[in-house]
Amino acid sequence: MIEAMMIFDKWWWMILPGILLGLYAQMKLTSTYNRYSRVPTNSGRSGAQAAREILDSAGLHSMAINEVPGHLTDHYDPRKKALFLSAENYHGRTLAAVGVAAHEAGHALQHQAAYAPLNLRMALVPITGIASNAAMWITMGGMFFGLAKLAWAGVIVFGILFLFQLITLPVEYDASRRAKNQLLSLGLIDGSERAGVSSVLGAAALTYVAGMVAAFFTLLHFIMILRGNDRE
Numbered sequence: 001m002i003e004a005m006m007i008f009d010k011w012w013w014m015i016l017p018g019i020l021l022g023l024y025a026q027m028k029l030t031s032t033y034n035r036y037s038r039v040p041t042n043s044g045r046s047g048a049q050a051a052r053e054i055l056d057s058a059g060l061h062s063m064a065i066n067e068v069p070g071h072l073t074d075h076y077d078p079r080k081k082a083l084f085l086s087a088e089n090y091h092g093r094t095l096a097a098v099g100v101a102a103h104e105a106g107h108a109l110q111h112q113a114a115y116a117p118l119n120l121r122m123a124l125v126p127i128t129g130i131a132s133n134a135a136m137w138i139t140m141g142g143m144f145f146g147l148a149k150l151a152w153a154g155v156i157v158f159g160i161l162f163l164f165q166l167i168t169l170p171v172e173y174d175a176s177r178r179a180k181n182q183l184l185s186l187g188l189i190d191g192s193e194r195a196g197v198s199s200v201l202g203a204a205a206l207t208y209v210a211g212m213v214a215a216f217f218t219l220l221h222f223i224m225i226l227r228g229n230d231r232e
């Protein structure tokens with residue numbers, strides 16, 4: 001019979017890498033973004049203007065760019081086929097604002113090009129929305145009530161969440177690559193500004209690496225607990 005998992009099980013340390021990397025990634029993103037949000041672009045373009053030029057150059061003239069509240073709430077919505085930029089990046093005329101806005105435009109370019117990893121991530125979104133809420137309850141419920149199959153089903157759900165995080169990495173890095181290429185080719189930034197934009201986008205990408213690492217070690221954590229219990 002599977003025993004209930006105690007908070008401080010012998011495999012607790014496995015979740016530490018994800019937690020520590022996540023904390024570092026957030027601090028890195030905050031410090032890098034704050035630094036380059038004080039550096040104006042030589043072109044004088046705002047984030048919204050830069051995104052508009054990138055979209056227009058790809059023939060996406062009708063794609064909307066909307067302002068949304070919040071800090072770093074920027075995203076591309078593939079269902080609405082629209083960009084949503086936080087006020088600071090919509091109006092900001094800094095390397096940070098232009099870099100983030102261009103990154104979101106990069107996702108629109110991926111969608112236009114039917115970029116396979118983006119399509120796969122989009123297909124997994126409905127599943128992961130349910131899985132993220134159910135995974136812990138299924139696994140813990142299976143352990144607590146001694147239902148091995150239910151507990152392992154929860155681990156499979158955690159595996160789906162890890163897969164989603166793994167697929168997210170190439171999507172985010174490719175969007176940043178497209179963003180930097182477009183910013184340079186359209187003259188929205190010059191060569192001397194590339195390093196600043198790269199720093200901002202690199203710090204943002206690190207948060208996705210941290211999410212993937214955290215998902216991997218959470219998955220491994222529960223696998224080790226269940227394998228240990230199966231041997232008892």
